[in-house]
Amino acid sequence: MEQIDVLILGAGVAGLGAALRCREMNRRAVILEARDSAGGLLDNFVIDGFRFDHAVHLSFAKEPKVREIFDRTPYLTHPADSTCFDQGTWFKHPVQNNLVPLPAQEKVALIESFLGRRDTMDEDNYENWLRHQYGDAIAERYPLRYTRKYWASEAARLSTTWIGDRMRRAQLDEILYGAFTDDTPNHYYTKEMRYPVEGGYKAFIQPLIAEAEIRLGRKVVRIDPRQRVVRCANGDEIQYGQLVSTLPLPVITTLLEDVPAAVSEAARNLVASSIDLVSVGFRRNVVRDLWFYIYDEDILASRAYAPSIKSPNNAPPGCSSLQFEAYSRGPQSQFDADTLKENTAYALQKMGIGTADDILFIDHRHVPYGNVIFDIGMEDHREIVRRHLLELGIASRGRFGEWDYLWSNQSLLSGYHWPEAL
Known part of the structure; x- marks a missing residue:
């Protein structure tokens, strides 16, 4: 049986970060990756000369270690400007601070509701947080509706622990100012986004891929933590000195032997969203x-998002592209692929972006794990699973290994710091 010092499950950004740390420690690490290419959520695909990432990726990393890696790759910079579409109207983001396109009567009603918003929250959940922040009218018209689409969940069942700087807190002066003029400042949590000139977002981590020892097509089917043996679907058996996993917590618990019932139950209560990617190429x-x-x-x-704006090299000359994201609760899609394609063509027409004659193709792909969903009480279930893995000496890292809202820079560092996690 082959013996490996450090065995890493998953060749996404966290697994690559873990392998980097091993090289710096002069320890041999091997990464097992179930897919036929490395990169995980940062991977991409090409259709007729159009390159698409697996969902929107733009870097605003500030950590020196991450910048040391990412900045090896030539990149473009973009201002963090985004827009919102609602019922035929385009707004600057965030919508509550950019109400100027609305008729005066609607603006007055929204601002009156904001002024009469709740002073306190009866229960600590995301819906009450939104109503407390923005007032009932703004909350119901915008973020509550968006929550059902993006999180595929009702806001009342979500906690507030994930919010941080991701949601702009409401301020009267900002709302009033944006109701009178479209010359409003950008309140996004970062001012600049970076993206590789060529090769898609994956180019940022291509040096790590090139330097790591990665075995593709190695789907793990069983883990014996007492014998320290990992078995793969192709029959490979590897004995490890240390195991680092970036697999989703609900997945790894199904691979382990002799998992306590309480741990399995906790893992079943951990839910993530999946993403349907609908990619469009325009002539x-x-x-x-x-x-x-x-x-x-x-x-x-x-x-x-527009891959062709992120980098012109993502599309053939004279062409452009968009990728739409539709979310479901759990690893299975709630949508039919043909329905998604038809709906995307309808959306393009409704939003005034392009006609049927402009479209070269519409492609559909499904990503089973997109974002961790912060259901109320999720952290308690997560802690039970993470504690069990720690007791087995398994370093569980990355977005789905830690089961947290981590961006690519944070996921890289999560993998990199696997020794400290133990």
Whole structure:
């Protein structure tokens, strides 16, 4: 039986970060990857000369270690400007601070509701937080509707622990100012986004891929933590000195032997969203915005971004592209692929972006794990599973290994710091 010092499960950004740390420690690490290419959520695909990432990726990393890696790759910079579409109207983001396109009567009603918003929250959940922040009218018209699309969940069942700087807190002066003029400042949590000149977002981590020892097509089917043996679907058996896993917590618990019932039950209560990616290639330049949010319920996607704006090398000359994201609760899609394609064509027409004659193709792919869903009480279930893995000496890292809202830079560092996790 082959013996490996450090065995890493998953060749996404966290697994690559773990392998980097092993090289710096002069320890041999081997990464097992179930897919036929490395990169995980940062991977991409090409259709007729159009390159699409697995969902929107733009870097705003500030950590020196991450910048040391990412900045090896030539990149473009973009201002963090985005827009919102609702019922035929385009707004600057965030919508509550950019109400100027609305009729005066509607603006007055929204601002009156904001002024009469709740002073306190009866229960600590996301819906009450939104109503407390923005007032009932703004909350119901915008973020509550968006939550059903993006999180595929009702806001009342979500906690507030994930919010941080991701949601702009409401301020009266900002709301009033944005009701009178469109010359409003950008309140996004970062001012600049970076993206590789060539090769898609994956190019940022290509040096790590090139330096790591990765075995593709190695789907793990069983883990014996007492014998320290991992078995793969192709029959490989490897004995490890240390195991680092970036697999989703609900997945790894099904691979372990002799998992306590309480741990299995806790893992079943951990839910993530999955993403349907609907990628569109256009025969001409029809795209205006880097990315935008969609509130309309009759459009299934919750947001879209333009790969051809992120880098012109993502599309053939004279062409442009968009990728729409539709979310489901759990690893299975709630949508039919043909329905998604038809709905995307409808959305393009409704939003005034392009006509049927502009479209070269519409492609659909499904990503089973997109974002961790912060159901109320999730952290308690997560702690039970993470504690069990720690007791087995398994370092569980990355977005789905830690089961947290981590961006690519944070996921890389999560993998990199696997020794400290133990």
